[in-house]
Amino acid sequence: MDITSTDHLLSTTRAVRRKLDLDRPVETEVLTECLRLAIQAPTPGNAQQWRWLVVRDQGIKNELGKLFREVGTEYVRNTVTRLGDAAKEGAGARALASGQYLIDVIEQVPVFVIPCLQGRPRGGNEALSVFYGGIFPAVWNFQLALRSRGLGSTLTSYHLEREAEAAKILGIPDDVTQVGLLPVAYTTAADFKPAARTPVEEISFLDTWGTPLA
Numbered sequence: 001m002d003i004t005s006t007d008h009l010l011s012t013t014r015a016v017r018r019k020l021d022l023d024r025p026v027e028t029e030v031l032t033e034c035l036r037l038a039i040q041a042p043t044p045g046n047a048q049q050w051r052w053l054v055v056r057d058q059g060i061k062n063e064l065g066k067l068f069r070e071v072g073t074e075y076v077r078n079t080v081t082r083l084g085d086a087a088k089e090g091a092g093a094r095a096l097a098s099g100q101y102l103i104d105v106i107e108q109v110p111v112f113v114i115p116c117l118q119g120r121p122r123g124g125n126e127a128l129s130v131f132y133g134g135i136f137p138a139v140w141n142f143q144l145a146l147r148s149r150g151l152g153s154t155l156t157s158y159h160l161e162r163e164a165e166a167a168k169i170l171g172i173p174d175d176v177t178q179v180g181l182l183p184v185a186y187t188t189a190a191d192f193k194p195a196a197r198t199p200v201e202e203i204s205f206l207d208t209w210g211t212p213l214a
């Protein structure tokens with residue numbers, strides 16, 4: 001395995017919003033290829049309860065986009081209030097502007113991919129971990145596969161606040177759960193940078209909680 005390219009892929013797969021190419025069409029073949037790689041991910045008991053809805057129809061994207069925009073706009077407004085001065089400059093301001101951009105152009109993104117799970121979330125921590133754990137590793141595989149082919153996406157959750165309305169638009173049965181919406185497009189940038197993160201030494205422990213790992 002080529003560790004250099006693997007590490008580059010793993011450390012530079014970002015939430016892409018402003019660098020989505022809204023004009024370049026996305027072929028079905030590349031999406032199928034990425035979904036084929038996505039479903040190499042693990043699932044609890046190998047149950048593979050995932051289902052994937054690829055949306056290209058402009059009328060449907062407009063309807064979903066409306067839900068996305070209404071919930072997203074409210075989220076951004078609340079975040080600006082919560083962050084106060086931190087929303088006005090630096091990383092906070094950049095993240096908000098990036099989020100707002102995606103909200104503004106959402107219907108223009110060529111493809112939406114909606115990962116779904118058969119069943120509804122129920123129960124306590126174990127049941128919920130197993131439920132959602134049945135798809136998020138695959139969602140990330142999908143995003144990595146997109147990135148390696150020059151496409152980008154952001155895992156978004158806004159529209160889930162109006163999940164039932166989205167289900168009606170999309171014809172999704174009552175016993176199927178949507179877990180997000182990925183706007184997918186080719187990217188206008190050829191490369192991305194690793195993100196700043198809290199150092200691993202501050203968040204990893206050895207044997208007992210609080211004992212530094214390194």
Ligand SMILES: Cc1cc2nc3c(=O)[nH]c(=O)nc-3n(C[C@H](O)[C@H](O)[C@H](O)COP(=O)(O)O)c2cc1C
Binds near residue numbers: 013014015156158195
């Ligand atoms: C479960 C989940 C839900 C998210 N929901 C949204 C969303 O609704 N809107 C959005 O713009 N980004 C959303 N994101 C993307 C995060 O904001 C993003 O991953 C984070 O800011 C870190 O940026 P990076 O992925 O480029 O490192 C979500 C990410 C995850 C994992």
